[in-house]
Amino acid sequence: MDANAQFPDFAPLATLCQQSFSLPVAEAVPAAVTAPWCLTLLAVEVEAAQLHKLAEFLRECHWQPTAVDILAARPGCNVVRLQLDGDIAFNAARLALLELGLELGLELVLQQGHTQRAPKLACFDMDSTLIQAEVIDELAKIAGVGDQVAEITLSAMRGELDFQQSFRKRMRLLKGFTEASLAEIAPRIPIMPGAQRLLLALRALGCKTAILSGGFTYFAHYLQDNHLAVDFVHANQLEFDGGALTGGVIDPIVDGARKALLLQEIASDLGLSLDQVIAVGDGANDLPMLSLGALGIAFHAKPKVRAEAPQAIDGFGLDAALYLFGLSDGQISALLEASAQ
Structure with a gap:
């Protein structure tokens, strides 16, 4: 069975995903996107029960899966992309999927099919x-005004100050911070x-x-x-x-x-x-x-x-965004190898 599985109904969703996970994902090329929508599932592990519940949700919404690709299948990161056909109201759908993802312990990311490509x-x-x-909070802690800056930030979050007002107030509290200290801090900032x-x-x-x-x-x-x-x-x-x-x-x-x-x-x-x-x-x-x-x-x-x-992406590194461009782990590895040459 091809990892780029085609299927006409909901019943085989869990079975097809499980079978596809057993294939060499690193060598698989994701199918061309032809559906109007793509739903990307990201999880540390994928269980059949989760897929069955997702299939039930899709059936109730009348969203028809037309293809499935396994973009990643490795310890700690499993990514499934479903192409979907159906009358989908995006804002309502993404909120429903956020709620479903929390319930199932998955991340479910919806996007239009034509956006499954590399950006420019x-x-x-x-x-x-x-x-x-x-950074501004870290500087404030070192300068001994961390609590004051934190209170200004909280005030802005409550809507009492806009960003510009809060930024100006916080910068006034950092008066006298030396450029030499900034040079010491910069290398310690974690990527x-x-x-x-x-x-x-x-x-x-x-x-x-x-x-x-x-x-x-x-x-x-x-x-x-x-x-x-x-x-x-x-x-x-x-x-x-x-x-x-x-x-x-x-x-x-x-x-x-x-x-x-x-x-x-x-x-x-x-x-x-x-x-x-x-x-x-x-x-x-x-x-x-x-x-x-x-x-x-x-x-x-x-x-x-x-x-x-x-x-939204929550439980993975920033490079998980690459899956939303329709790239598999194999394709990502090839890109990184090319960039190193």
Whole structure:
């Protein structure tokens, strides 16, 4: 049986997936996408009971699977892609699938079939997306104003301050922080698991990449120069005087609206339409750009952001986004080998 299994009804779904998992996924080429929708299932392990419940859900929704591909089948990461035909109202469907995924212990990501392809431009938030830290919070802790900065952040989350107001207040508290201290901190910032693999694979695919961050250019350029294959950087500039932060802000501040504007400007400069662009982020200020492209992936995001973003990945590394481009582990490995040559 071919790993790119075709099936006319729901009953064999679990059986077909189980049989396909026994095949050499690394050598399999995923089927061409011909259906209007794709549903990607990601799980540490996939059990027959989960697949039976998913099949029952699809039957009740009148969503017809037309093909199944196993994109990954290895310890700790199993990925199944279903092509679906049916009258699907996207917003209602993705929320229902988020709820079902929580119930079954799976991640279920819905997207239009034509978006199962490599993008031409990928835009990323930096803090808690490409790196495992919120830099401004880390600086505040070192400066001894961590609690004050945290309270301002909480106030912004409650809607009492917008991002620009909260950013200016937090920067004032960092007045006097030295550039020498920043240079010591930068090498210690942990990279998000999967970030380097994802960016190298995107470069091998010919995709341009951008950091669009409410953080700082100082750290974004450090990542670009030392760790991450990034083409463009847009973030907030730190203002120094005598080797220390002034506490001031250099306009324009990169907030959610500016991220969305920058994404559109970069795409226009590259001659790309928005359906050739994806965006990835974790915060509420990422939602404007997540709503623009072919895919808007909330990564390890808070429940509110996950519920509003078009797509979401929670329990895997950043490179799991490659499965939403229709790539199998074998194809991803080949891209990474090519990028190393």
